Amino acid sequence: MQGKTSHLVLRIYSIVFLLYLLVPLAVMGGAAFNDSRFPSPLPWKGFTLRWFVDLFNDETMLQSALNTVIVGIFVVILAVPIGTAGAILVNSLKGRSRTLLYATMIAPVLTPGAVIGISTLLFWYKFNVPAGLHLSVLGQVSFIAAYVMLMVLARLQSFDPALEEAALDLGASHAQMLRRVLLPHLFPAVLAGAVLAFFQSVENFNTTQFTRGSSTTLTVYVGSKVRSGITPTINALAMIMITLTILGAIAYEIKRRRDAARMAALDAE
Amino acid sequence: MSELIRRFGTLLTTVAILLTAFWLLFLVIFPYLGLFEQSFRPYLPVDEIGGPNDFYSVNNYLSMFHNPTEINLLGLTFSVPIHLWVFFITILYSSITALAALLLCYPLAYYMAKVIPPKSLPTFLLLLVIPMWVSELLRAFAWFIILAFNGPLTIVLQDLHIITDPVRWVNGLGGYSGVVIGLVYAYILFMLFPVYNSMSSLDTNQLEAAEDLGARWWQTHWRVVVPHCKPGIASGSVTVFMLAAGSILVPTLVGSTRSRWFTEIIQQWMFESQDWNTGAAYAFVLLIVCTIFVTLMMRFFKVGLADIAK
Numbered sequence: 200m201q202g203k204t205s206h207l208v209l210r211i212y213s214i215v216f217l218l219y220l221l222v223p224l225a226v227m228g229g230a231a232f233n234d235s236r237f238p239s240p241l242p243w244k245g246f247t248l249r250w251f252v253d254l255f256n257d258e259t260m261l262q263s264a265l266n267t268v269i270v271g272i273f274v275v276i277l278a279v280p281i282g283t284a285g286a287i288l289v290n291s292l293k294g295r296s297r298t299l300l301y302a303t304m305i306a307p308v309l310t311p312g313a314v315i316g317i318s319t320l321l322f323w324y325k326f327n328v329p330a331g332l333h334l335s336v337l338g339q340v341s342f343i344a345a346y347v348m349l350m351v352l353a354r355l356q357s358f359d360p361a362l363e364e365a366a367l368d369l370g371a372s373h374a375q376m377l378r379r380v381l382l383p384h385l386f387p388a389v390l391a392g393a394v395l396a397f398f399q400s401v402e403n404f405n406t407t408q409f410t411r412g413s414s415t416t417l418t419v420y421v422g423s424k425v426r427s428g429i430t431p432t433i434n435a436l437a438m439i440m441i442t443l444t445i446l447g448a449i450a451y452e453i454k455r456r457r458d459a460a461r462m463a464a465l466d467a468e
Numbered sequence: 469m470s471e472l473i474r475r476f477g478t479l480l481t482t483v484a485i486l487l488t489a490f491w492l493l494f495l496v497i498f499p500y501l502g503l504f505e506q507s508f509r510p511y512l513p514v515d516e517i518g519g520p521n522d523f524y525s526v527n528n529y530l531s532m533f534h535n536p537t538e539i540n541l542l543g544l545t546f547s548v549p550i551h552l553w554v555f556f557i558t559i560l561y562s563s564i565t566a567l568a569a570l571l572l573c574y575p576l577a578y579y580m581a582k583v584i585p586p587k588s589l590p591t592f593l594l595l596l597v598i599p600m601w602v603s604e605l606l607r608a609f610a611w612f613i614i615l616a617f618n619g620p621l622t623i624v625l626q627d628l629h630i631i632t633d634p635v636r637w638v639n640g641l642g643g644y645s646g647v648v649i650g651l652v653y654a655y656i657l658f659m660l661f662p663v664y665n666s667m668s669s670l671d672t673n674q675l676e677a678a679e680d681l682g683a684r685w686w687q688t689h690w691r692v693v694v695p696h697c698k699p700g701i702a703s704g705s706v707t708v709f710m711l712a713a714g715s716i717l718v719p720t721l722v723g724s725t726r727s728r729w730f731t732e733i734i735q736q737w738m739f740e741s742q743d744w745n746t747g748a749a750y751a752f753v754l755l756i757v758c759t760i761f762v763t764l765m766m767r768f769f770k771v772g773l774a775d776i777a778k
Contacts, residue, residue: 205685209579213592216576220599223610223653226620230613239613241623281491284484291472302773303492306500309706309762310755311714313731317751318503319495321744325502341495363475373477402603405716405731409738418605422717425609434613437606444601448594455590 228441231434238431250435257432263420266332267401270416273336274343274400279393281340282347283385289348290355307342312405315341320410330412338406343399347392354388500755507749528749551733551750558730559757561644562712565651566705569659572652573704577660578693581667582675600657607654608721615646615722636724643726650722651712658711659704666700667693699775702765710758730754 229240234247254260289301307315319338320330328334358381366376382389404418411419421433472481508524516522537550584592599607614621615637625631638646670693678688694701712718719729734754737747766773 206583209575209583212575213579213584216572217592217595219653220596220656223607223614224599224602227606227610227613237616239616239619241620281487284487285491287476287484288472288488291475298773300492303496305773307496309710309758311710311731311758313714313716313734314503314751314755315499317734317738317744317747318499321506321748322499322502337495341491341499344491344495367475373475373480377476377480398601402605404605405714408716408735418603422605422720425605425612426720433609437602437609440602440606441598444598447601448598452591452594 224437224441227434228438230431231438233431236430238429238434250431251438253430254432254435254439259415259420260417260432260436263415263417266414267417270332270336270339270407271397271400274339275393275396277336277340278344278347278396279389282344282392282396283351283389285344285348286351286355290352304345304348308345310342312342312403313409316406316409319406330410332411332414332416334410334412335403335407335416338410339400339403342406343396346395346399347389350388350392350395351385354385358384503748503752503755506745507752509745511743511745528746529753531746531749532753554728554733555730555753557642557644557728558713561641561648562651562709565648565655565712566659566708568648568652569656569708570663570701570705572656573660573663577664577667577697577700578689580664581670582672596657596660604654605717608650608718611646611650611653612721615649638722638724639726643724646722646724647719647727647729650718651715654715654718655708655711658707662700662703662707663697664700666697666703670696698769699771702769702771703775706762706765709761713758714754 226240227238230238231250232246232248233240233244234249235242235244285304289297289304292300315338319334319341323334323337324330362380362384363376366380367373371379401416402418403416404422407416407419408422415423421436424430425433472484476484507528508526509522510525510527512519512521532551532555533549535550536547537553538545539548539553580589580592613619617636618634621637622631622634626634637649641648674692674696675688678692683691714731715729716731716735719727719732723729730750731754734747734750737743737750762773765771
């Protein structure tokens, strides 16, 4: 609004900000190819792929990656129905009861992961349930279900209850109405919630650390490896993660541009 | 309730209520109450649990006030219990992290909401999200590498003749500079998106009106944009503060020999001392701090819980 100069300053700032976000990732990824036993791209000692070979020979790493996927799948299986049910309940309430229910659901999102982990561990220990990945699943579900709930709730607010009435009036059973009317409307949010739930579970450290017992997940294993002897195999893992993220981002961008072009073509007709 | 049954039938309503009840009772409320109860019990060998020595006391909380240690602050030396000191430092630096993230994000959020050509916004957003999808652990690890003694930052600055001797980057701010740098980087996007969201709902006409009425640019921001963004600022600050105060990975990876974080002490109680009850007491203290912070933010910015958790 103050003309070109301030816009130029903001534009430069936005580029600097992007560099601030992305350069550290490039530094970490670049170190994966450096033939040096320290995880750093500088000083450059020559190109190597041996850290990738080491990565795939690390049995514990592979085992913990498998554990991570299993935990993630169970978290999705539990958190998605729970979060969806919670959103439907909250949405149908009004006044104080709604506020109270909503606040209880949101509480785990605003609680540090360590606190969730410790309370889950202590609670199930009272019933002689030992620590292990099953507790990590429960601990993670307690706050990941809230993310799903928030996404589904946002989608529910754009739902026209008249559609539901119409289905019931026309003789649909409640189950049919749910399957043919409400769930199809909620589907994009439920799917997005499932994807978010899986990735939240994969990257979780704090809650998992206190509940896992002697099992490990990828994040916990890498976290402990970074603290003890650090080798550039972690950079190789980071490089793989970054590459996957960028490929996903490119695929998304291509799809978005194609959709935008299609919309523009439709508008032109 | 009756409306639910009318809409979804008895069976579906029961399933929905059971799922939600399982979640809220067994994963949230009972564990939190258990944590609270456990934090008042002494740490005893298994065969003494439930015995005459197993009575409630605040002794676990009093551990916070043990072991006074000499602290040097602004040239003054005074004696503070070490855990209490770490507790204050954690709150202080988590607040500084949230503030720094807000100051860094505000201009960018404004740029994204009001200046950037709408066509390039989606691509820009996508580039921003990349570090978010690469995990918190790796975001902290990246700065572990960059700030390392004789690491890449030192080498680049030496090549540019900006510095001559290697610098210990993590030793500033009383040993917490690495931690703050790492925390800001790890959680900055949790500030950016709420602030951007609230800013993009601001009507551009309001900015033009302010300008037409003779407001300077800073007046427009302070009187129009910032008040409109209150929910976003509150939401971002709460999230960043909570993540920073509860962070374990960042303080361990980019900390110095002198930096200690409250979560590290909780870990010590849980894993090294195996004293879960004192661990529970400390975890409860952390929970209380976060609750107080959320409440203060809601009061200060006059926003509801629904605005904060989005």
